Amino acid sequence: MEKHFEALVQGLIDEKWAMVDDFIPKDKIDILKKDILSHFNAGDFNAAGIGWGSEHTVKAAIRSDKVLWLDSGNQEKDSFYRYYISMMNDFKDYLNRELYLGIKRFESHLTVYEPGAFYKKHVDQLKGANSRVVSCIFYLNENWQSEDGGQLRIYPNETDEVNYTDVLPIYNRIVVMLSDDVYHEVRPSFKKRLSITGWMRADDTLIPL
Ligand code: OGA
Numbered sequence: 001m002e003k004h005f006e007a008l009v010q011g012l013i014d015e016k017w018a019m020v021d022d023f024i025p026k027d028k029i030d031i032l033k034k035d036i037l038s039h040f041n042a043g044d045f046n047a048a049g050i051g052w053g054s055e056h057t058v059k060a061a062i063r064s065d066k067v068l069w070l071d072s073g074n075q076e077k078d079s080f081y082r083y084y085i086s087m088m089n090d091f092k093d094y095l096n097r098e099l100y101l102g103i104k105r106f107e108s109h110l111t112v113y114e115p116g117a118f119y120k121k122h123v124d125q126l127k128g129a130n131s132r133v134v135s136c137i138f139y140l141n142e143n144w145q146s147e148d149g150g151q152l153r154i155y156p157n158e159t160d161e162v163n164y165t166d167v168l169p170i171y172n173r174i175v176v177m178l179s180d181d182v183y184h185e186v187r188p189s190f191k192k193r194l195s196i197t198g199w200m201r202a203d204d205t206l207i208p209l
């Protein structure tokens with residue numbers, strides 16, 4: 001795991017983002033995947049929103065994924081994800097040791113893009129605000145091909161629409177990026193696309209929204 005953390009940190013330093021494949025043991029993922037689908041099918045997911053606190057609104061023209069927060073007090077649900085969350089807490093400690101980022105906690109939600117869903121170009125943290133420091137997205141999609149869409153498109157800056165890098169949301173891949181600096185979008189997905197999306201936060205706020 002240390003080897004993976006090292007590669008992710010090096011990428012953050014060099015490119016502001018990084019990706020690692022074969023991140024966790026496969027038997028751990030299969031149980032997560034089953035649980036995500038059963039919660040999704042039970043209608044436990046909500047339309048994702050934009051903004052925080054009183055500014056929070058659902059804007060389907062900007063994003064159309066559905067989410068289920070993990071750290072909102074649902075112990076039973078969270079237990080399935082204990083392995084992943086504890087590993088990301090180790091990554092938090094590693095980031096603080098290596099880069100002195102002052103991260104206080106890791107928050108995350110399960111994410112489903114149904115066919116047709118997308119998320120337009122954005123950064124995860126507005127400049128000046130500093131609560132979200134590093135974004136971490138873990139993908140759980142077997143046999144994902146380019147024609148299935150749903151690419152994470154990473155741009156060099158806010159205005160450049162040409163020199164992007166596309167990353168497929170494939171099984172057991174993790175992407176990390178600086179939350180206030182990396183412009184990215186999720187291209188329309190043509191198949192059901194599963195991920196766990198999380199942020200390393202520099203504040204203690206316990207309510208995610
Ligand atoms: C997000 C996001 C990217 C992805 O949730 O903020 O940009 O690949 N996700 O799912």
Ligand code: MN
Nearest residue numbers: 122123124184
């Ligand atoms: Mn994002």
